[in-house]
Amino acid sequence: QKEVEQNSGPLSVPEGAIASLNCTYSDRGSQSFFWYRQYSGKSPELIMSIYSNGDKEDGRFTAQLNKASQYVSLLIRDSQPSDSATYLCAVSNTGNQFYFGTGTSLTVIP
Amino acid sequence: EAGVTQFPSHSVIEKGQTVTLRCDPISGHDNLYWYRRVMGKEIKFLLHFVKESKQDESGMPNNRFLAERTGGTYSTLKVQPAELEDSGVYFCASSQVWDGPLHFGNGTRLTVT
Numbered sequence: 001q002k003e004v005e006q007n008s009g010p011l012s013v014p015e016g017a018i019a020s021l022n023c024t025y026s027d028r029g030s031q032s033f034f035w036y037r038q039y040s041g042k043s044p045e046l047i048m049s050i051y052s053n054g055d056k057e058d059g060r061f062t063a064q065l066n067k068a069s070q071y072v073s074l075l076i077r078d079s080q081p082s083d084s085a086t087y088l089c090a091v092s093n094t095g096n097q098f099y100f101g102t103g104t105s106l107t108v109i110p
Numbered sequence: 111e112a113g114v115t116q117f118p119s120h121s122v123i124e125k126g127q128t129v130t131l132r133c134d135p136i137s138g139h140d141n142l143y144w145y146r147r148v149m150g151k152e153i154k155f156l157l158h159f160v161k162e163s164k165q166d167e168s169g170m171p172n173n174r175f176l177a178e179r180t181g182g183t184y185s186t187l188k189v190q191p192a193e194l195e196d197s198g199v200y201f202c203a204s205s206q207v208w209d210g211p212l213h214f215g216n217g218t219r220l221t222v223t
Contacts, residue, residue, distance in 0.1 A: 090212070096155075101152055
């Protein structure tokens with residue numbers, strides 16, 4: 001069983017729609033959760049971090065964490081073509097190791 | 111603030127040769143990580159430095175890989191001798207605090223032929 005699971009996609013949404021990205025993790029001791037965006041050939045770029053249950057909003061992005069169900073999600077409102085990228089979920093329990101999912105490819109169709 | 115920089119961006123070497131990758135973290139970031147992504151797989155942890163000390167190197171594949179961070183500034187990752195399965199993108203990341211968000215470099219794409 002992988003530490004972090006993501007649907008690989010591709011996920012396609014029309015411009016202006018809400019994109020919903022999901023991630024599940026196996027270690028119940030995980031404490032820190034991150035979403036990264038990676039454009040092709042570029043480095044992963046931090047979008048959101050979340051540490052406690054509930055929702056965290058930053059602009060068009062909302063991260064949701066449910067530790068009891070061991071999932072974390074990312075919602076992107078009013079999706080733009082520039083949001084087209086691979087989104088990586090990362091989870092940490094100790095700070096030594098961050099476990100990554102394989103990423104979900106998102107395409108926003110103009 | 112300068113980001114994490116990695117050199118070289120690409121390296122193509124033959125099996126059995128040696129390659130050294132370099133990473134310069136963000137200034138003031140004590141935590142430095144090496145990660146690797148093999149094609150089609152997830153980004154996987156290799157090791158973690160806190161300043162010049164190796165905090166966790168459990169992700170290093172074998173003794174052909176050697177990482178150093180002399181003086182607690184930049185880090186090098188040496189692969190000697192390289193094997194075909196070592197091909198992938200090697201990312202360096204740094205963070206200011208333990209368990210804090212990682213800031214990634216652009217990676218070094220290593221191809222072993």
